[in-house]
Amino acid sequence: MRIAVLIRSLSGLLLLQAAQFVFAQTETPNPSQAPSQAQSLQALFAKMSRVSHNLNYQGSFTYEHQNTSTLQGFRVSHWVDEGVEHERLLYLNGPEREIVRHGQALDCFSPGDQLLQGRLSSIGSRLIGLDELYQFQIRYTERVAGRMATVLQVVPRDEFRYGYVLSVDQETGLVLKSLMIDGTGRILERYQFLELDLNPDIKQLQQAPAAKLHRVANAELGGCNKTQGGEPEGWGLKWIPTGFAFVGQHRVRESTDMLMFTDGLSTFSVFIEPASQQPPEGIGQRGATVAFMSKVMRNDQIHRLTVVGEIPAVAAEQVAAGVEAK
Template identity: 40%
Template sequence: MIMAKVFCCSAPKANSSLLAFLLLAIFQSPSISAQAVAEEPVSKEPEPNENREAARPGLVLPATDAEAQALLAKVAEAVTNLEYRGLATFEHVGVMETLEVVHGVRNGEQVERIRYLTGAPRELVSSGHDAQCRRDGSPLSRAGLWSSSGLENVRSLYHFFIRGQERIADREAVVLEARPRDPHRYGMVISVDRETGLPLKSMLVAPAGRVLERFQFVELDLAPINDADLQPLSNEARKSDGSGQCGAHVSRWRLGWAPNGFKAVAARELADGEMLVFSDGLSAFTVFVQKLGPDMNYQGRATRGATVAYMDHLEVNNVRYTITVVGEIPDSTAQLVAKSVAAKN
């Protein structure tokens, strides 16, 4: 009733545009856009068969399957195999910091060095991951993510839109938005380097359009990386070796509920418990179940920038376990996940 009234009051000029909006809106509906076809396919490669359908002339579809697929595949390739170094800004927790990042590939494995140039000196050298995970064959590992099945999963969870172009770090970029189809994950806006596919800027976006964090290159150098560039500059640099962390640890915990599309991608034993990593292809959260003693009885959430940690506890056979769900997911989702942790059997 009220709705009709509102429409009655609108001026006639608005009427025609309303119709136009409706037309767009109808063709935007998930069921149809899932089969939408590229008007101008961006890739020269043959498209998957199921995408063959008559093009709809005159309609501007935000991101066709072919476009989104090509872009995402390019991103996955670039973040894995491209060597680069650069300066970047990271806005987070309401402040902006600058950092130096180096990405090299050694013996098929990725090596990253990250050093903050502002605030307290912090540096991380990370190496040795990916090879193990790839062998593990997880559909959501870096290598497997953008396979056809991985991509299918991501597309059923997010709408993809091409938002235009912009220039970042003196390079041309295509702006891609991934908007979640349900409230259990955040959206992302990624500006993808036109030439290499490297994300030059990425933002994490909460439902109301609030930007939670923004990572953006200021300067990018694509020259091959020397070994010296991967050596830590400060003595306090933390080293993280990921070898063997994608092993087949069998967890004794399970989730009674997880948001649609999130799958367990890694499980690891810790000194005082275990951690389980879940990913939907773009977002990830980790469930920690630990024996931390009775003092760690905090119940609630803690946030830092886009990352939330929701803490709760669980008693099994009179043993108290602290549960912490950490991730770049909405608070309420972390809470739901924490409540659903249970022992197997």
């Protein structure tokens, strides 16, 4: 799930995504207007990336992706108590189920947040500016969930990432509507708030019983998972899309390595685990999330390799082809 990630910030528990829309070519800005446009974009990104972490809010939104005709409904509750974020995401369709998240300190930044704000000094010159990867254009204003929003168009400059159309609440910076779009103009995912309450009863949110089926995702209060930078341990990648940076490596379960990469807007992970037999190979896609399965050898041991993320299939396949043991 990556819903809460995009709701809290720009970086993709779901990155969700309206209507028929095809990107128009971004006009060449008048040089005399460029500074004000850049300043407006910078202010908008800062608000999107950080302000929503501090908000207390509750709202309902819809979500759908291209692989299904089902429109799903969710209720999200977000509040801050003594400098720590808390969040609940309740499914409104199907079996009653919920994701509960507690314990993220407000001074924690996700890798996407840090890249957007230029905070990953360890990556240094390896990080290409986002304006070299995407074209950004503030288009117009519209009304979403009864609130005025600024519409931001994000057009990728290559075939290795997706585009977005984001309707950003002018008061808070919260993304009220989002479309994720591929290179043909096809909408892969979309979500849209239907209603939003910025003054919820915090005690009521805290005391509300969890759904019968729920999963708790607790963060460590002792600090953030520091972004590592540098290079993965034990594995090398001959190719990743331009502008993506390695931001961490974790051991999942006992024997699975997870390598994480982001360009500040999109993310993907590489999972590598020993296999006792030939692993399946191929590709699958759900909405904007692709999973490319392959294999890699290390010390005569075959390993299952899976690239998962919000990147086009062509990018996932090239990433997988370049993974090697070190």
